[in-house]
Amino acid sequence: MLVAVPKEIRDGELRVALVPDIINKLTRLGLDVAIESGAGLGAQANDDAYKAAGAQIVSGDVLKSADVVLSVTALTPAQIATLKKGAITISFLSIVNQRESVEAAVKAGVTAFSLELVPRISRAQSMDALTSQALCAGYRAALVGAELSPRFFPMLMTAAGTVTPAQVLVLGAGVAGLQAIATARRLGAVVSAYDVRPSSADEVKSMGATFIELELESLEGAGGYAREMTEERAAKQRELLTPYIAKSHVVITTAAVPGRTAPRLMTAAMIDAMQEGTVIVDLAAETGGNAEGSKPGEIITTAKGVRIWGGKDVPSQLSFHASSLYSRNVVNLLTLLTKPSVEGSQLAFDINFDDEIIDGSAVTHAGVDRKAGK
Numbered sequence: 001m002l003v004a005v006p007k008e009i010r011d012g013e014l015r016v017a018l019v020p021d022i023i024n025k026l027t028r029l030g031l032d033v034a035i036e037s038g039a040g041l042g043a044q045a046n047d048d049a050y051k052a053a054g055a056q057i058v059s060g061d062v063l064k065s066a067d068v069v070l071s072v073t074a075l076t077p078a079q080i081a082t083l084k085k086g087a088i089t090i091s092f093l094s095i096v097n098q099r100e101s102v103e104a105a106v107k108a109g110v111t112a113f114s115l116e117l118v119p120r121i122s123r124a125q126s127m128d129a130l131t132s133q134a135l136c137a138g139y140r141a142a143l144v145g146a147e148l149s150p151r152f153f154p155m156l157m158t159a160a161g162t163v164t165p166a167q168v169l170v171l172g173a174g175v176a177g178l179q180a181i182a183t184a185r186r187l188g189a190v191v192s193a194y195d196v197r198p199s200s201a202d203e204v205k206s207m208g209a210t211f212i213e214l215e216l217e218s219l220e221g222a223g224g225y226a227r228e229m230t231e232e233r234a235a236k237q238r239e240l241l242t243p244y245i246a247k248s249h250v251v252i253t254t255a256a257v258p259g260r261t262a263p264r265l266m267t268a269a270m271i272d273a274m275q276e277g278t279v280i281v282d283l284a285a286e287t288g289g290n291a292e293g294s295k296p297g298e299i300i301t302t303a304k305g306v307r308i309w310g311g312k313d314v315p316s317q318l319s320f321h322a323s324s325l326y327s328r329n330v331v332n333l334l335t336l337l338t339k340p341s342v343e344g345s346q347l348a349f350d351i352n353f354d355d356e357i358i359d360g361s362a363v364t365h366a367g368v369d370r371k372a373g374k
Contacts, residue, residue, distance in 0.1 A: 003018075005034070022324075067086075077100050088337070095371045117363070136318045138175065168250045169191075172194075172254035194211070254284065264292060278307070282311060
């Protein structure tokens with residue numbers, strides 16, 4: 001049984017789905033591993049490191065003979081068309097925004113698993129790639145804020161006088177938000193945070209930050225995610241958040257609803273009310289942006305001197321550790337799919353839909369779109 005890892009073809013993607021030091025977990029299961037030459041270079045993993053770990057290095061098409069294909073981004077329809085019937089793919093795959101790839105997998109008889117759909121249950125934590133990559137994004141967001149801000153983050157006592165600490169506001173206290181809080185705190189900033197889920201308050205406070213409480217209904221959703229809010233509630237939330245935003249020096253926005261456009265947390269009018277030199281780090285820029293005017297991969301400076309950094313491929317900017325964490329998520333899910341081999345028999349895959357992890361993350365199987373209409 002061959003596990004193949006192709007080069008990532010999306011512009012700006014530096015991660016790789018499998019790093020050398022995790023390959024032995026697959027070979028111990030009896031799986032062969034093939035890596036397309038150069039696939040790991042963006043994550044500081046060269047071909048020699050893969051060879052030393054026991055993988056084959058393939059120049060050219062690594063997909064046609066693969067039983068399992070591991071990738072970070074979803075395979076394109078053209079790539080999927082080259083797979084043999086019954087092959088398995090594991091990647092990030094949006095059932096809303098990547099319909100062409102889903103349809104191609106159905107047509108090719110490929111079983112496609114999406115790491116975006118792994119259920120948020122205790123048993124699936126080791127496979128939760130959304131969490132591992134959000135961790136990277138949150139850390140990076142705090143560093144970007146510190147780099148772009150014209151202020152020191154920590155308070156400094158100097159012979160020339162006291163330097164007051166930066167005021168950092170984090171909007172959204174999920175995994176990315178909590179990591180941004182933790183990192184900004186380590187850098188010495190005074191940090192406050194808001195989330196539509198009041199249950200986040202204890203986690204925010206445990207990191208030494210102040211939780212902002214607004215007199216609004218909770219939007220606690222299934223699986224620990226926030227529910228989508230009505231426009232009326234969004235407008236009220238923006239009104240109540242405006243004073244906190246106006247006094248902040250760095251605002252990091254991390255709010256997202258899986259499969260939907262990011263909620264608009266900051267309007268142009270709110271941004272215009274901010275101090276000159278303020279920095280906004282918008283991690284949701286690729287899904288519509290939490291801050292009006294943010295653009296993925298760009299830094300926009302408003303007429304009032306506020307800089308808006310739009311996140312693009314943010315976990316990829318920490319490609320070494322992002323790939324390492326992602327590899328473990330992928331291998332743990334793949335291991336769940338394997339059937340313990342009997343001595344002398346060939347390893348087989350057991351796609352058991354009675355398992356809620358397999359059932360939740362399988363998008364297509366045997367020519368059927370299992371998430372159609374969802």
